[in-house]
Each structure stands twice: as structure tokens, then as C-alpha cells.
Amino acid sequence: MTGTPLSRSEAKDLTRRRLIRAAFAILDEEGEAGLTTVKVARAAGIAQSSFYVHFKDRQDLLRALGDQAGERLRATMREARRRAHETPDDGERHRDTFRIPLEAIRRHPELFRIGLRARHDPSSPLQDFAVESSAAYRAHLAADLAAMGFPTGTERDRRRLEMIADGINALTNAMAVGHLEGRYPDLEEVVDVLVAFSKGYLWLLRPPRRPLSETE
């Protein structure tokens, strides 16, 4: 029943991980307002004052949460790139573009919800992290689109690309929220809709009607 006897540092590390896990759960269920040292410590099974053995203060915990969330996010993006590279370049790869982020969100819904919330909350110490993450994701998508042949010559071109990337991100998030709330149970239906929307911006890619002969 009782496992291996743990060394002191192992036990401390375990407690720290329990605290972080508890903090994520509370943040997800009750929001920023519910995240107190009292609740986190109790959920992790230690005294409130012992919280300070592991974190300098409340802010320090938030920083650790941001770090961990960032690490998972980066791992997810690496994984997505890897899988996209493996998929054959037919219709299925295009669907994968949407399916992979959705599956990543489903794997860590609490991280997704926390990020979504922090993104627009000026009182959240995680806001900077969320804003940077979404900007990074936007840039990542915009680069992919540029690689597909979207024009990036003018400032206006680049802005439009960023808007499209922003839109794809927003669409994906909205569908993910609907899926997590149970409104869209079937992920393949979700991917169908995202593919439908994508036909719109892909239309911008089609060969220019004017073969660059006019004066301007």
C-alpha cells in the first residue's frame, strides 16, 4: 500500500508538485479569486504556513505556474510541427492543421481555460504569459501561411496575414470551448467547419487575375 520510502528531497519535490497541481485545479475551477495560499496548501495536504517553504510568496507560485504552462505549450507546438511533417501532404494534412491543436487543448483543458481567461484579465499575473503565448502562436501561424504562398511584400500584406492567423486562432479556440462545454461533441465535425472557414482565406491565394501588365 505505502510505496517506496522517499528521500527528503524527493518528498519535498513531491509536495511542490502537489501544490502546483492543486493550484492549477483551483485556478480552473474557481478562477484567480479563489487561488489563496490557504486553499492551495489545504488541497496539497500541508499547513498554510508551509506553503512558504516552497514559494517565496503568492506571486512566486504564479510565476511557477506560468513557467510550467509555457513549457507544456512549447512542447505541444514542437509535437504539432513534428506530426504535421510526418503527415502526407494531401487533404489529411490540411485537416491535421486544425485537428492537432484541438487535440492538444483536449489533453490539457484546464491550461487552455486558464490561458483563455488570463488573456484579457488585467488583474491576472498570468496575463503577460497569455498575451505572449497568443502572439507567439499568431506569429507561428502567420509564418506557415507565408510559406504557403501568401504575399508578404507590403506592410498591409503582413497585417492581413496576421489578421488571418489571429482569426484562425480565435476560431480554433471558440470551437474548443464549444467542444469542452459539450456543445460540439464530435471533433471531426469541428474540423469540417474549420476547413470550411479556411476555404475563405485560401481563396485570397488564388492566382492573380491581372498578370502584372497594367501601369500601376
Place this chain on the structure above:
Amino acid sequence: MTGTPLSRSEAKDLTRRRLIRAAFAILDEEGEAGLTTVKVARAAGIAQSSFYVHFKDRQDLLRALGDQAGERLRATMREARRRAHETPDDGERHRDTFRIPLEAIRRHPELFRIGLRARHDPSSPLQDFAVESSAAYRAHLAADLAAMGFPTGTERDRRRLEMIADGINALTNAMAVGHLEGRYPDLEEVVDVLVAFSKGYLWLLRPPRRPLSETE
């Protein structure tokens, strides 16, 4: 310099409106966590204890804020319907579908930001209001799409319609955020992108290729 001498009830009403205005500003700038009776009262120029002359408790203030936000939202939707009805049914009407909500958001950015934030915050007393509002808007868009000829026969058809409506809403919100953050200064460029995305789902509308002669 000093205006008309106010009657007692007029003065009280003015103070109440000052409190609500201050509450919206604080909510927008500092988030839910910053909204305390101390700050609201000070911003409105009265003593903290006098807050309770106007509101039963903190919760009561939030309720009042939700009521007022709901009223403005409904007014905006009525206005949008009216204007859409007036616009000639050419390409411009289609652009108006996107332009009108964007302009409404620009008119009350603080309400928009507060709603966006509350939508995913379980600790926010405004969450219910935000969730209901977005569901109402989704239904409103879905009805418009059905009127345009999208199929609604099967459960799956209706779910797809809701997903598209959800997507349009998410796109509009994301573009509005970018505009308010200064990334997309030109609203016409924003409308261009929304129109591009819309070509995608409108493609689903096109006449069925099979004229219903086959066995199935």
C-alpha cells in the same frame, strides 16, 4: 460654474450613476479583483459606507452592472437590425453585417472587454450574463444564416449552423480586440478579412450538385 440646484432624489440618482460609471471604469482597468467598495466609493466621491445607501451589497452592484450592460447590448442589437434593414441588399449589406457589430464594440470598448473577460471567469458574478449574451448572439446569427438558406433539417445541420455562428462571433471578437489594441487600426481592412472568411462558409450554401435523382 455650479449648475442648477438639484432636488434630493436627483442628487441621489446622480451619485448612483457616478458609482456605476466608476465601477465600469475600475472593472475595465483593474479587473474583477480591483472592484472594491472602497475604490468605487472614492472614485465616485463619497464615503465607503455611503456605498450601501445605493446598493444592498457588492453583489447588488454587480447585478446592476449586468442589467445596464444587458440593456445596452439589446439596444445595440436592435439598432443593428434596423440599420441592416435600411441598407440596400448589395455587397454593402454583407459588409455591414460585420461592420455594425465592430462599430458597436468600438463605441463601448469597456463593456466589450468586461464581457469578454467574464465569459470564461467562474469567479465573476457577471459570468452568467456574459454566457447568456453570447448564446443569444449566437442564436441571432444562426437565425440569420437559416434565413439565408442554410439547411436546418437534421440535428447535425443545426449544430453546424451554431458552430458557424459561434465562429463568426469569435472572429468578430478577435478582430475587435486587435483593433482596440491598435494592431488593426483600419476597420475596413478588418471587414475585408471577415468577408474573406465568410466566403468559406457561404460556399457550403451553393446549389447541391446532385439534383435529388439518385437512389439515396
Place this chain on the structure above:
DNA sequence: AATTTCACCGATAGTACTATCGGTGAAAAA
């Protein structure tokens, strides 16, 4: 075996906020 380290504990000082209470003066009612 003797000593040191340290993760955890209970107690508590300090801080910020909510909500109530009795008092006050000017507006409103009599």
C-alpha cells in the same frame, strides 16, 4: 553515536476589505 539540517507545524501580527451603526444637517413635508 553525535550533530546538523530542514520540511513541516501552530500561533500570530499585519493588512485589506465588507457591512453595520449612530450621528448630522439640509431638503422635503407637515
Place this chain on the structure above:
DNA sequence: TTTTTCACCGATAGTACTATCGGTGAAATT
């Protein structure tokens, strides 16, 4: 004019949380 009403005030009790402190025992070190 006299009386009543009430929006606002300062003071304060009560609550919830943050962060610190000295103490304890078992693990780790010597």
C-alpha cells in the same frame, strides 16, 4: 415654522487572507 426624512459621514466590528516566527522530529551528515 416645526417636524420628518434621508443621503451622507466617521467609527468600528467582523472576516479572510498574507507572511513571519520559533519550535519539533526525522532524515542526512559527520
